[in-house]
Amino acid sequence: MWKGILFIISLGLFQANCFSQSEAEFKSKFRDLSTFKSSQGKKSLVGKDYDILYHRLALHIDPRQRHMSGKVTSYFKPLIPNFSRISFDLSDSLNVDSVLFHSNKTTFTHARNTLEITLNGVIAMDKQDSIHVYYSGDPTGNPSRSYERESGRANSSAPIIWTLSQPYGAMEWWPCKQSLYDKIDSLDMEITVPKGNKAAGIGVLASIQEINDSTQTYFWRHRYPITTYLVATAVTNYDSFSDWVTFKNGDSLEILNYVFPENRIYMEEAVKKTIPIMQLFDSLIGTYPFIGEKYGHAEFLRGGGMEHQTMSFMGSWNFGLIAHELAHQWFGNQVTCGSWSDLWLNEGFATYFTLLAREALQDSITWRNVQLGSQERAMRETDESVFVIDTFDVSRLFSSHLTYNKGAQLLRMIQWQIGDSLFYRGLRNYLSSPNLNHGFARTSDLKFHLESTSSKDLSEFFDDWFYGTGNPHYTINWSQKGKVIDIRVNQTTNGDVDFFEMPIQLRLRNTVNQKSILLNPSSSSFGQSFEVDFAVDSVDFDPNLWVLATSDVIHTDDVDKEVLIFPNPATDYLTLSSFGYPFTTYRIVNVTGQTVVEGAFDVNQKIFKTIDISGITNGLYFIEFMDKELSVVARFIKK
Ligand SMILES: [Zn+2]
Structure with missing residues (x-):
């Protein structure tokens, strides 16, 4: 989801303050969380009885106004016999003007954020049919702020409207099925806007059609499965330009950018960072998942970004944010978390692939500082697990400490334990698995693919690090006699895990020599001796920052x-x-x-x-x- 993290690079040890702005931004996203929770405090049963096949969103959006209107066409297939009613999630704040089924108006009820439509007749199981919902209203005042209007640009008075639905906000602006189990197989968006505006959208811009002297329609066509919360549009007086990325196999892809005209010169330069990052991700985990269409960015006024499918919405243009939203196209969009409890499958991955991009493409000091900052942040919250228990607690759901940074560090520790090539092969298998590709995954699916690729049992790892809380503290005592160095490792923990099984690396060194040793402590108090052919001055714990832990290293002389x-x-x-x-x-x-x-x-x-x-x-x-x-x-x- 959005990521308001500002990666301020400093040489300080831990960048303790560099994330605070994002938290303020995050908190401001939900004006009134209590209202939000009361309106959402039920698991939606909408749509369990049908498979959604296709939506066409024909919307009239004028950024000068809060009011909008739309017609949403839905193709569906019943999953039960004698299907005679269909329901959608739709906020009570919108008015349903009429519903057409087989060209006839049909009856409906609209209450408790559910639109329930009576079909005139019975549809057989597995038989495709369709329905049209006409609606209108002001979606801007809703609790999750999924449809926002702003006119506060620094050097322009032009207003903008954008949508951002994750996690529960799609129904605040269109009738849909808010699920994490049924992707929309195919999507069209027809956004009619006043001339002088452009409408950003999902997939390929098929055409721009003039409607009359004052309005035109942007036709966006998307032919990949998409989950409801990733459908989005943004409308303002955008300027646009494209970059192209070429891959090793010779394929190329358009990166289409919708930016505020007053920022275009800066953006043209800033957005070029996308190209090497995309080439890197392509080489690590495989082809961009929407290679037949485009990737793109649309500027908006929220801090951070949002990984809308094929077009991320961007509040800033730094390396970290560009990499994060791009990584989501694989992790979150191609394979989407199958429960909000497993949101780390989106956010932990996007955070970790940003670290990998920094490691590959930026200098080592930058990478090291950001990795230290991520570890420090991941260790701040020791009462709760990465697994989310209360998925209606949106601030917990998007916890930067747990879901983003601890999630990222879990992936790094798996990579440390199974090695680079098996790690990336496991991820490729996860992304391309027929059950998961362009579908949904749970943590158990990721575990299955990493285990079957590496032949390593990761049950203990997931029990301790994903379901458990806290992290280890290592006290390393060392002493040297001649060519033998004795190491004693004590581990204490600060959460509900007794002992974290984890190999650790120590670097022995003096001013001219160094040697790395690997220990695999089997209990919280563990000792081992090593031969070393130089006089050791100091011992560094985990010099390559693989393990999420704090440490003390103590030189114990004879x-x-x-x-x-x-x-x-x-x-x-x-x-x-x-x-x-x-x-x-x-x-x-x-x-x-x-x-x-x-x-x-x-x-x-x-x-x-x-x-x-x-x-x-x-x-x-x-x-x-x-x-x-x-x-x-x-x-x-x-x-
Ligand atoms: Zn994210």
Whole structure:
């Protein structure tokens, strides 16, 4: 969906503030969420009994007015015998003027956002038929703001109307079947607008027909399946231009851009970024899914963007937003989430493919900062899972922390575990699977394709990372004796998962040498030794940012030489000595990594310091002596 993320590039560690604007924009999308939820707080049963085949939306839209009118023709096929009534989702705020069935007016009821039509006669199962709904009204005041009129452009007073229906807003401007199980097989849009305006649309612009001196009709034709929330139009005094992208196999595709005339010179340059991104996605995951038609952009006035099929609506033109909305054409549009609970199949993928585009096409510092920012954001929300439980909680649904960034980092961790080639092959199989291609998918479908491609069981991964909450924290203790480096890895967690199984990479280095090692901890306290033929100065945790985790790396020198603790085992008091080395603080950590006692050494420290440990429970503990440079750990038993 829309993505108001501004990727501000800075060299700061975590871009803590760079997303805040998008959240404000997001919140403003729903003027009154409570009204919205009460009007939507039911699962629609509309349309379960028929298959929608085709819609033609013939709409009259004048951006100077809030009022619109339309005629929507629907072709359908009953899925039950003796079909005699058909229903559509349609907001009560619109007026149905008449309904025509077999050229005759027919009766209908319109209440509780449902239009229910009595057919004059019975239609057999699987027999195609059609119906026309004539309606009108002002769709601009509805709670999900799916049809908006604005006139606040910076350098133009021209008004604009645009639609943005995801997730539940399509019925606020046209009679439809708001489902995530039945795509419209084929779509035509005939948008009649005052001359001087253009109407953006889905698919190919088949013709522009003059109606009279003051109006003309834009005919858009789309011959791929499309889900209801991806149908859209936008009308204003657009200027337009095209770019062309050529693929490795010689195919080329038009990128058609509808932009505000006052911004055209800037846009012509800005939109060229689309070309290498599309070539990259084509090489990673396969042909653009609507290759027989076009891709395009239409400028609008909402922050962020929306991936309308074959024509994304854009509130800004930065690399990240262009890549994000383009990635949705595969993830979200070609294969659409089959439940809002699985919205990460749209947004996590679009977020992750934006990161991949940055990694491939931008400099490494930019990529690294954005990846760090995404990880940081993905770890902010530890109470809820990526799987959405309450799909009517729209702010949770579009949580940047969970659905976008944690979703993206889940994909990155799968790629880390199964390797690049199997990861992309699995995604190609997912996208091209006959069950899913131009249809809908659940998380289990993605899991199936990744598992069957990689021959790896991902059940534990999805249980922990997708259905579970929180993330791991790793404490890495290391010490070196000659050619042997000892590593101890402790994992603690901050959600409802006891232990995250995950391979981790460490980089051992000094000023001239470096070596990467891979550990696969099997429990929350894990140790392993490695040979290394240089003196290690420092150890970096996960240098390539594969794992969604926080970490501490502690250099633990040879315990016997540096510190002394006694008695051991100890009961009430423990005496510490570092033989004069001026450590500043100490802490006692239990086997699960929690600090149970901590304190500071006196500045004028004598050789020995005695501390009270009577308050801690019996068992094995680690005591860590620390200063800015050095950390030394000893172990003792309390009894
Ligand atoms: Zn998105």
